[in-house]
Amino acid sequence: MSHLKYSIYISLIILLTACGGGSDSTHEAVIVNSSTYPYAIVDTNQSLCYNSSTGSPETCSGAGSDADYSGNHPSYTLSSDGLTVTDNVTELVWTQSTDINKDGVVDYDDKLSQTDAVSYCVSLSLGGRTDWRLPDIKEAYSLILFSGEDASAYSGSDTSGLVLFLDDTYFDRAFGDLNSTVPIQSDRIIDGQYASTTLYTSTTMNGNTTMFGVNYVDGRIKGYPTLTKDYYVRCVAGNTSYGINDFVDNSDATVSDNATGLMWQKDDAESTDWDEAISQCETSITASYTDWRLPNVKELQSILDYSRSPDTDNSAAIDPVFNASSFTNEEGVTDWGYYWASTTHVGYSGDGSNAAYVSFGRALGYMKGSILDVHGAGSQRSNDKVDVSSEPGANSATGANGLFYYKGPQGDILRESNKIRCVRDIDQAISNESNDQPNILLIISDDQGLDASAQYALSSDLPNTPNLDSIASKGIVFDNVWATPACTTTRATIITGKYGVHSGVDFVPDILPTTELTLQAALKADPKTSDYQSAVFGKWHLGGGNSDLSHPNDSGINHYEGNVDGTLTDYSAWNIVVNGVEEPILNYHTTEITDRAISWANQQTKPWFMWVAYVAPHSPFHLPPDNTTLSGTVDDLTNNPRKYYLAAIEYMDQEIGRLLSELSEEDRSNTIFIYLGDNGTPKAVVDQTVYPKAHAKGSLYEGSLRVPMLISGVGIDQATSIDSTLINTSDLYSTIAELAGSTSITTNDSQSFAGLLNNTTLTTRDYNYSEFKSTDVTGHTVRNADYKLINYEDGSQELYRISNSIRETNDLLQGTTDMTDIVNELNTEALRIRGLIP
Numbered sequence: 001m002s003h004l005k006y007s008i009y010i011s012l013i014i015l016l017t018a019c020g021g022g023s024d025s026t027h028e029a030v031i032v033n034s035s036t037y038p039y040a041i042v043d044t045n046q047s048l049c050y051n052s053s054t055g056s057p058e059t060c061s062g063a064g065s066d067a068d069y070s071g072n073h074p075s076y077t078l079s080s081d082g083l084t085v086t087d088n089v090t091e092l093v094w095t096q097s098t099d100i101n102k103d104g105v106v107d108y109d110d111k112l113s114q115t116d117a118v119s120y121c122v123s124l125s126l127g128g129r130t131d132w133r134l135p136d137i138k139e140a141y142s143l144i145l146f147s148g149e150d151a152s153a154y155s156g157s158d159t160s161g162l163v164l165f166l167d168d169t170y171f172d173r174a175f176g177d178l179n180s181t182v183p184i185q186s187d188r189i190i191d192g193q194y195a196s197t198t199l200y201t202s203t204t205m206n207g208n209t210t211m212f213g214v215n216y217v218d219g220r221i222k223g224y225p226t227l228t229k230d231y232y233v234r235c236v237a238g239n240t241s242y243g244i245n246d247f248v249d250n251s252d253a254t255v256s257d258n259a260t261g262l263m264w265q266k267d268d269a270e271s272t273d274w275d276e277a278i279s280q281c282e283t284s285i286t287a288s289y290t291d292w293r294l295p296n297v298k299e300l301q302s303i304l305d306y307s308r309s310p311d312t313d314n315s316a317a318i319d320p321v322f323n324a325s326s327f328t329n330e331e332g333v334t335d336w337g338y339y340w341a342s343t344t345h346v347g348y349s350g351d352g353s354n355a356a357y358v359s360f361g362r363a364l365g366y367m368k369g370s371i372l373d374v375h376g377a378g379s380q381r382s383n384d385k386v387d388v389s390s391e392p393g394a395n396s397a398t399g400a401n402g403l404f405y406y407k408g409p410q411g412d413i414l415r416e417s418n419k420i421r422c423v424r425d426i427d428q429a430i431s432n433e434s435n436d437q438p439n440i441l442l443i444i445s446d447d448q449g450l451d452a453s454a455q456y457a458l459s460s461d462l463p464n465t466p467n468l469d470s471i472a473s474k475g476i477v478f479d480n481v482w483a484t485p486a487c488t489t490t491r492a493t494i495i496t497g498k499y500g501v502h503s504g505v506d507f508v509p510d511i512l513p514t515t516e517l518t519l520q521a522a523l524k525a526d527p528k529t530s531d532y533q534s535a536v537f538g539k540w541h542l543g544g545g546n547s548d549l550s551h552p553n554d555s556g557i558n559h560y561e562g563n564v565d566g567t568l569t570d571y572s573a574w575n576i577v578v579n580g581v582e583e584p585i586l587n588y589h590t591t592e593i594t595d596r597a598i599s600w601a602n603q604q605t606k607p608w609f610m611w612v613a614y615v616a617p618h619s620p621f622h623l624p625p626d627n628t629t630l631s632g633t634v635d636d637l638t639n640n641p642r643k644y645y646l647a648a649i650e651y652m653d654q655e656i657g658r659l660l661s662e663l664s665e666e667d668r669s670n671t672i673f674i675y676l677g678d679n680g681t682p683k684a685v686v687d688q689t690v691y692p693k694a695h696a697k698g699s700l701y702e703g704s705l706r707v708p709m710l711i712s713g714v715g716i717d718q719a720t721s722i723d724s725t726l727i728n729t730s731d732l733y734s735t736i737a738e739l740a741g742s743t744s745i746t747t748n749d750s751q752s753f754a755g756l757l758n759n760t761t762l763t764t765r766d767y768n769y770s771e772f773k774s775t776d777v778t779g780h781t782v783r784n785a786d787y788k789l790i791n792y793e794d795g796s797q798e799l800y801r802i803s804n805s806i807r808e809t810n811d812l813l814q815g816t817t818d819m820t821d822i823v824n825e826l827n828t829e830a831l832r833i834r835g836l837i838p
Helices: 113-124 137-141 274-282 297-301 466-473 487-496 519-525 588-603 635-641 641-662 665-671 730-738 820-833
Strands: 008-017 025-036 077-078 084-085 093-095 210-214 220-226 247-249 254-255 263-264 326-328 334-336 338-345 354-359 364-367 368-371 380-385 395-399 403-406 413-416 423-425 439-445 476-482 533-538 560-561 574-578 581-585 606-615 671-677 706-713 721-723 769-770 777-781 787-792 798-801
Touching: 025 326, 025 334, 077 093, 093 137, 113 380, 113 588, 137 210, 220 423, 334 519, 354 730, 395 798, 439 487, 439 641, 439 730, 466 641, 466 671, 466 706, 476 769, 487 519, 487 730, 519 533, 560 588, 581 820, 588 641, 665 671, 671 730, 769 820, 777 820, 787 820, 798 820
Parallel strands: 439 606, 439 671, 476 721, 533 560, 533 606
Antiparallel strands: 008 025, 077 084, 084 093, 210 220, 220 380, 247 254, 254 263, 263 423, 326 334, 338 354, 354 380, 364 368, 364 413, 395 403, 403 413, 476 706, 560 574, 574 581, 671 706, 769 777, 777 787, 787 798
16 A cells, blocks of 8 residues: 555645745745645744854755745634634644633633643534644644744743744734732743643653643743643644654655655664754765755654653653664663754744754753753753853753753753754655656566467467556567576676676576675666665565575665565465565565555655566466466366466466556656566476477576566657567666666666667667576577577587577587588677677
8 A cells, every 4th residue: 555645646836935035035936746644744934044153044055954945834714703713734723812711811811720721622612613622732733833933031021022933813922921910820921831632641840740732932842730830722623633643664764654744764863963963864865865854843743752751661752663762861861862853943032043852852951959851751942053051041060971051940951962863755746857767667577488478479378467468568579588597697687787607696596796786776876867766576586595684785775675585485475574674474475565566666756766576477386366267276286387377477467557556647657667577487387389398497498588578658669569679688787777867877798778669779789698507507598680509518509590480499500501600600709798708
């Protein structure tokens, strides 16, 4: 199932204001993808960039601060009666006013305890709705905007000039009540905290039960006492899915949240200061993505898990799908960190030298000589971006780790070396340049020769493969493609662009040296194709008989999911390796590999190269799922193995159809599809009316070497054609590189046939070559347009005119015609290829 199952894509033209804002800012029309998710994060509305050292506004440079990125722009609709406000991004509906006693003034008399606030909202009937509730902390935080200025340093009493962290064109303004006569309370202007239903699973201060609240006056989340303090109340209705994450571990060091449309790095890192945190994310290439950024504070808060805390779970306040590194805090106990956000926390005077952070561990403070969790894991606070020791109002003390700094009435402990966790958009819009680069899907079947391929009509009992037929009808069927006699050796030619004599992989089992530059690694290294995301799914079989689980990744494959060994003993009970980690699978291999390929492809936001290698129809021959025409009995399998072999091809065709249909329409229209067999049909199931049994897989004959290849898709101009150009599987290396846009990826054995696909310039092969070593046969073979010479290790030779017959039953060296010139020509070419002559 697609990881984008909740998303609705809308293509818009919008106007973006250049960073720096103001009426003279330039505007630029761009096409972007807008996605609606059940937990859509409203942008922080921060439009200015700030110098980290001076705090002064400066022109945005695209370096990675919050204002360099634009998200879901805040958008609200006031009801006709003026009583409710709909957030058009989150689809949450809010009470417009905080004046709950309806006396026309928002003051302390409108505040309630957390318990009473819950009851008030539940009993509320307003705007024709009765589904009101007190928001949880994530719902309440959805309204915060970081175009506000922290009023903590303001010493006056006139609030008219203060800029709230809330859109006060739609919502009323609420500050602390300086005139309150409630004896136990002494409000400050910044006491504009709003209640939520989210209670801290631990306690703060000295054992206080604690509620998390949002303060739209100072722009923070903190933990507040539930029993001794009252709060403003704003009720919410609608979208009960908001704030519920839908995390998926992508098994490539990333985690997708399908509820928000954000992809996160699974692991965190450490930064020396805020600027360095931004730089780390901007230069990150985790899972081959190059569009990582430091999250804004609302994005970062979205992955907090308020049901967890260090005291109750001995972990960070985050879902266990993530890895969170611990450390020893200032008190000397194990803790988890503050995480930098890209959002500047602007002070009352417009000072932008502080940045927001979110605490996934204890939010510590130093009070009366004690280090306490003063605000709880899940708080959002801020401190100096560069040097906390120079922060105005900061004091120092000594803790378990030496000197530390703290500030404010709760003694918030300041750290400039905070944690980072980078983020990117799942459905990041693809640039126009990227749209010029096609996706490339290479599908490899295992042990399928021409006699088992419906597109060649060589046999009378061909599989029913409507999806492969469709690919063929829209593109090119190649009938002169040479592979090698076995799967490992063929896969090595594709991934290296080299014959086995040059890559060192010429028998089974053999190990592809990890020093070889694989096609995937070459694409990533070339600046013209470095945007390509690549993955391999299914059979690997390039790591020897007992493959290291990390061999695919060690060979330059950024993302791998499949079986690293050659085949399966049971198609429905096998072990999958996901980027070096092995786990058991009880799902039919063809289905499982298809599922995983679909999932990965539908997460990509840049052009991709996906290699899908099925084990089907390789032995063991068996009854595939959903097949009602075969009995599946042992006797039937034993007596009619070819029927079951063909049935596996038919089921694979069905899954290929599902793979293609579940790609997005945009991907389908911008993808080149390549289907290839890795070698000929096995002896046990070869159609002997086409090839003699001895000429099947594992030999140097056409029944072993000549394989099906179909290509169609974007830019393929020769629809419904048969092409007899000599092609080697090694040619896929340079061809795919050229199709992707590279002009520099070449090897000595690989010859691009990309020009053939779009009717442009093409230099064709004059000769083709293959080789193999095994206990049954060792040798090499070379051919030209008409003749094929086989040289065996014992010195014997065979010569056939295969332009006349692919059965190779008439060895011309056994006849009376002098074939010396042809033999010498082909021998010379073989010696040249093998590097024995210039």
